[in-house]
Amino acid sequence: MAANILTDPGLMPELRRVDHGFFGPDSVAWRVWTHPSILIGLQRAVAVQFLNPFFTAAHDDAQAIYKYPGHFYDMTLGFLLSGILGDSRTALQTSDFIMRIHTRATGIEPISGRRYHANNPETQLFTHIDGWQSMLKCYEVFGPGPLSPADDHRFWNECATAAELFTCKPDDIPRSRDGVREYYATLRPQLCVTEAALSGMRQLLATSGPNSTAKLAAFSRFATPATLITLPSWMRRLIGFDQPAAVDRAYLPFMRGLLGTLNKSKRATRTTVRLAAPISGRILRQHWAAGTPRRAEVATVAEARKLYRQELRDENGFSSDTEYTAAH
Known part of the structure; x- marks a missing residue:
């Protein structure tokens, strides 16, 4: 499998070489996703995702949040940033790279007994909407x-455009915050908290363990009070993480x-992000340094996929059209 900007820092200067991306x-996306509140937004997004039993089962089996907590956090944010800030080829390459990894992330969700798959369209729809809504929420609050x-x-x-990089359907993306509220209201009966979910949330909100670092542990605890502010009261009660109104x-x-002070300086923003997420910090640096x-x-996903389909399939190790299509 070919290297990309998430695994090879030497490729980072190619973040936006071909076009302005999607x-x-x-765009509003560039404005929201380059604000320093993205560090809070990612913590919020993953905390909410642990309410989905299929997401929880996948992460409990993989154990990445315990084995490589810093890498997990950084790769997740870097993957999202590359799709939003990168040119069309970079966005597709990174998306296909992650989707290829996801083809191996499958198992049994213990509550329902149903099989989960990281590329399942319903699960990806949930994580995609949650990620964008969390970034917007933290941008507006902090x-x-x-908007x-x-x-x-x-x-x-x-957000619907970005969904074309995943297996979920763009037509399923709500086109307003009222639509997002309706989506969560429909989904809420399916959300639950298990021992595995609580364990994952604790690791996210108060990172610890032999594979953590003092810097990462301090950051998670510093960010958590801000993350909790952005969560609805019912969710705070459900996950068992709450704090006094004071x-x-x-x-x-x-x-x-x-965050307002940090946002006045691109250098301060990228330096702060890089302290918690080095890959993501480098992506921001290249984003602001990119020339014409x-x-x-601005490209469309359909046009770019048609242009780079064979090239990216070969780079990412897809051995056949069937396997490539299945991963999308």
């Missing part, structure tokens, strides 16, 4: 405030001020 400089109605509409349409009231202006690509235009 979103471009005027950043400049709510305008027009930008909100654009953001969720961009902590909410004190931490909210503190984090707004801190060969084609100063």
Whole structure:
């Protein structure tokens, strides 16, 4: 399997060589996903995902969050950033690389007895919507405030575009925050907390263990009060992680001020991100350093996939059209 920007730092300068990717400089996605609140957003997103029993089963079997907690956090954020900030070829290459890894992530979900698969469209729909909603939530709470109605509409349409990099259907993506609320209301009866889910959440929100570092442990504990502020009260009660209202009231202006200060400097933002997630920090550095690509235009996923299909299939080790299609 070929190396890519998640595994080979030497390829990082190629983040945006071909075109502006699938979103471009005027996109809401670039604005939200380059704010320093992404560090809180990722912690929030993964915490919520542990309420999905199929997500939990996959991570409990893999044990990556315990064996390689820093790598797990960084690779997850780096993967998402490359799809949003990279050119069309980089976004597809990284997506296909991760999807190829996911083809091996399968097993039995113990509550239902049903088989899970990391590339299952329903599971990917949940993680995709949760990831984008978590980033937006943290951007609005700790950043400049709510998006305008027009930008909100654009953001969720961009979320649907990003869904084309996964197995879920873009048509299933809500196109407004009201639609997202309806999606979660429909999904809520299927969410649950198990021992494995609580264990995963504890590792995420208070990282520890022999494979952790003092820096990562400190970051997780520093971010957790902010993450809890963004969760609905029913979810805080469900997961068993809560904090007094006084902590909410004190931490909210503190984090707004801190992240607002960081956001004034691209260098401060990327340095802070790199402390917690080195790959992601390098992606941000290349994003802001990138010059004009060969084609100063925004691509579509369909066009890019048609252009690079054979090339990327060969690079990522897909041995046949059937295997490649199954992974998508």
